Amino acid sequence: MRPEHPPRAGGSVVFDGVSKRFGDHQALDDVSFALRPGKVTGLLGPNGAGKSTLLRILLGLARPDAGSAEVLGGEPLSAPERAQRVGVVMDAIGFHPRVTVRRQLEISARSLGLPSSRIAEVIGQVGLDGAERKRVKACSTGMRQRLALAVALLPDPELLILDEPLNGLDPDGIRWMRRLVERSADEGRTVLIASHMLSEVEQSVDDVVVLRRSVLFTGSLQELVRRGGGRLEDAYFALVEGADAAPRPEVTRA
Numbered sequence: 111m112r113p114e115h116p117p118r119a120g121g122s123v124v125f126d127g128v129s130k131r132f133g134d135h136q137a138l139d140d141v142s143f144a145l146r147p148g149k150v151t152g153l154l155g156p157n158g159a160g161k162s163t164l165l166r167i168l169l170g171l172a173r174p175d176a177g178s179a180e181v182l183g184g185e186p187l188s189a190p191e192r193a194q195r196v197g198v199v200m201d202a203i204g205f206h207p208r209v210t211v212r213r214q215l216e217i218s219a220r221s222l223g224l225p226s227s228r229i230a231e232v233i234g235q236v237g238l239d240g241a242e243r244k245r246v247k248a249c250s251t252g253m254r255q256r257l258a259l260a261v262a263l264l265p266d267p268e269l270l271i272l273d274e275p276l277n278g279l280d281p282d283g284i285r286w287m288r289r290l291v292e293r294s295a296d297e298g299r300t301v302l303i304a305s306h307m308l309s310e311v312e313q314s315v316d317d318v319v320v321l322r323r324s325v326l327f328t329g330s331l332q333e334l335v336r337r338g339g340g341r342l343e344d345a346y347f348a349l350v351e352g353a354d355a356a357p358r359p360e361v362t363r364a
């Protein structure tokens with residue numbers, strides 16, 4: 111279902127020479143890439159590659175030691191601006207187990223100053239019809255993912271950030287998520303998906319960034335797949351294993 115109001119144009123994100131160190135550990139080193147507005151970008155990288163750190167910088171939750179992140183045409187947003195313009199689904203965002211689906215959405219809508227009519231719209235968008243009176247603790251993992259997405263979509267965001275959105279989803283949930291991502295981009299949103307699931311990412315994204323502390327690849331999915339002789343997995347492992355002689359990264363080969 112398309113939202114009642116057409117979304118604004120997808121927002122741009124530009125990382126320029128971003129570095130971040132934790133003590134002796136260089137988590138990000140001179141990271142530069144841009145997200146194309148209205149497109150889906152997959153952020154891929156093994157465990158510890160720096161994906162979450164990069165997302166935190168994008169969201170204004172962490173500051174780079176060097177370089178800059180430009181989000182929606184300016185500095186990373188303040189919390190109130192971000193809530194209005196960016197939809198985020200990250201593991202760290204929890205809901206109180208005793209509230210119902212409907213109540214959670216009411217709380218979120220009110221905090222954003224949105225009319226309650228928006229709640230029915232997002233419930234329809236994420237397919238949570240009939241689950242409104244369920245408490246969060248009684249929801250399956252898939253339903254919680256849908257609720258998290260419903261909250262993220264409430265403000266009709268220009269930018270949608272999804273960190274491991276497929277975790278815990280069954281095949282039906284994965285297919286549903288894929289369609290929602292495609293529709294979000296079709297409606298003009300810029301979407302960034304951080305994921306380990308190469309085969310699923312391959313079906314959803316336009317562009318790919320492969321990260322392992324620094325950017326190993328940034329460009330279109332087709333270009334990366336072509337480099338792998340037609341296989342994303344081969345291209346991906348050639349990049350991350352070529353970048354470092356460290357043990358094989360833990361990446362789901364779904």
Ligand SMILES: Nc1ncnc2c1ncn2[C@@H]1O[C@H](COP(=O)(O)OP(=O)(O)OP(=O)(O)O)[C@@H](O)[C@H]1O
Binds near residue numbers: 155158160
């Ligand atoms: N607050 C912190 N303090 C110290 N080290 C940190 C901190 N946050 C991240 N790191 C380290 O920085 C590196 C990058 O971590 P990050 O969580 O960004 O990677 P990731 O790509 O998201 O990994 P995963 O796929 O496992 O979630 C890791 O070595 C991690 O241990």
